[in-house]
Amino acid sequence: MALFAGLSTCLGAxxxxxxxxxxxxxxxxxxxLAAGVMLAVVLLDLIPAALTYGSLLQAILGFAAGLLLMTALDLIFSPENRACVHDYRYLKMGYLIAAGIAMHDLPEGLAIAAGFGEPAHLGPLLALAIALHNIPExxxxxxxxxxxGLSPGHVLALNGLVSLVTPFGCWLGLLLIKASPAFLSSLLALAAGAMAYIVKAKLLPECLRLHPPMAYLGLFGGIVLVFFLNLFF
Known part of the structure; x- marks a missing residue:
């Protein structure tokens, strides 16, 4: 079920x-849409869960670590180093989004594993909700x-690699199901920080530059989508 949830990323691609x-x-x-989904997941899911499983300090440190990690990745993939490549900023944006989603998918896999623990019936619901989340991602x-300009085969291959993070996280969660809740808290906060950086530094500026009305429509749609997923699941 975790593999099914992860592969829905490929469906969206x-x-x-x-x-x-x-x-x-x-x-x-x-x-x-991606910005709305990520923003809602950060505010409605990741940060509250991080505070539930750990302390405020752990959540803050994990969030800051996520911001710093994505900042470092952003500098590594700096377009100034690839000025000869047309539309390289889009490639960099795609790679950063993939990295942020992969970091987000790891605690999602852990959550699926926990859902099959106690109470066990939450596992399938979590897997379905995560699968629906992953399509727009x-x-x-x-x-x-x-x-x-990346070829369709490479786009699907990259999404396929990202999709494998969810079942890996589930497998890891099964091994660490009795581990300290503080570990899960830090991981959730790390994913929140990474996704917050992507939304603020990459997604919102670019979509607003291209077509503000459609950007706001997508942003609203993404937030509403995650809100209803949380409401029903």
Whole structure:
């Protein structure tokens, strides 16, 4: 079930590839949708869970670590080092989104493992909710990569690698099911910090530059989607 939840990332990427290279309006919507999903997941899921499983200090330190990690990745993939590559900023954005989603998927896998613990019936619901979360995340990863000129095969391969993080996290969670809750708290906060950086530094500026109305529509749609997933699951 964790593998199914992870592979839904590939489904989102495939939808983008079937539709072809996105135009300005659709690309802005996809990025806004990703920003809304990530922002809502950070505020409604990751930060509250991190505070539940650990202390405020642990959550703050984990959040700061996520910000610093993504800042370092951003500097490594700096477009100044690849100025000769057309639309490299989109490739960098896609890689950063993939990295943030992978970090987010690891605690999701741990959550699925915990859901099959006590009470066990939460496991399938968590897997379904995470699968639905991952579809727009896969779309958000594929859209900038396709816009940057990456081939469809490479886009799917990258999303496939990201999708494997969820079952790996579930496997790890089964091994660490009785570990200290503080470990899970730090990991959840780390993912929150990474995703917050991506939303603030990458997704929102770019989607608002391309087409503000579609960006706001996507942002609102992403927030509403996660809100209803949390409401029903």
């Amino acid at each position: 495939a939808l983008v590839l079937i539709w072809g290279r996105p135009g300005r309006r659709s690309f802005s919507f996809f990025l806004g 896969g779309m958000a990863t594929a859209a900038p990569l396709a816009a940057g």
